[in-house]
Amino acid sequence: LVLARLVELRASVLALDTDMLVLxxxxxxxxxxxxxxxxxxxxxxxxxVNLGIMYVRGGGRAGMSGVASVLWDVVxxxxxxxxxxxxxxxxxxxxxxxxLQGLWxxxxxxxAIQSAILGRHLYPYTYLQSDPR
Numbered sequence: 001l002v003l004a005r006l007v008e009l010r011a012s013v014l015a016l017d018t019d020m021l022v023l024x025x026x027x028x029x030x031x032x033x034x035x036x037x038x039x040x041x042x043x044x045x046x047x048x049v050n051l052g053i054m055y056v057r058g059g060g061r062a063g064m065s066g067v068a069s070v071l072w073d074v075v076x077x078x079x080x081x082x083x084x085x086x087x088x089x090x091x092x093x094x095x096x097x098x099x100l101q102g103l104w105x106x107x108x109x110x111x112a113i114q115s116a117i118l119g120r121h122l123y124p125y126t127y128l129q130s131d132p133r
Contacts (some may be wrong), residue, residue, distance in 0.1 A: 020052055030037040110125050111126050
């Protein structure tokens with residue numbers, strides 16, 4: 001929620017997990033091509049994104065509304081569970097069984113990014129129900 005709001009305010013945000021070790025200034029890499037053309041930088045981890053490091057470039061850049069849309073979609077997905085938990089069963093992406101793994105931030109972000117790319121809501125990493133009511 002805070003990150004989505006900061007993006008709307010055009011702030012740049014570098015977020016790191018507490019287990020990340022930064023050995024050099026990451027900004028020269030983030031400000032050089034090809035990453036300088038990206039509004040959102042997330043490393044891949046297999047078929048998902050890894051949120052150990054996330055960079056959102058603020059300012060008046062084109063495409064920021066798309067980044068804000070993805071971030072607000074993550075918030076929407078969390079609200080589905082919090083407000084309609086008995087209708088939206090969380091799932092473990094590996095086993096397909098009901099599990100709290102559906103609240104995993106990387107799964108939520110991966111689902112939101114894939115949904116933005118395909119133009120429809122998908123939930124392969126988070127929920128057993130496939131279509132919102």
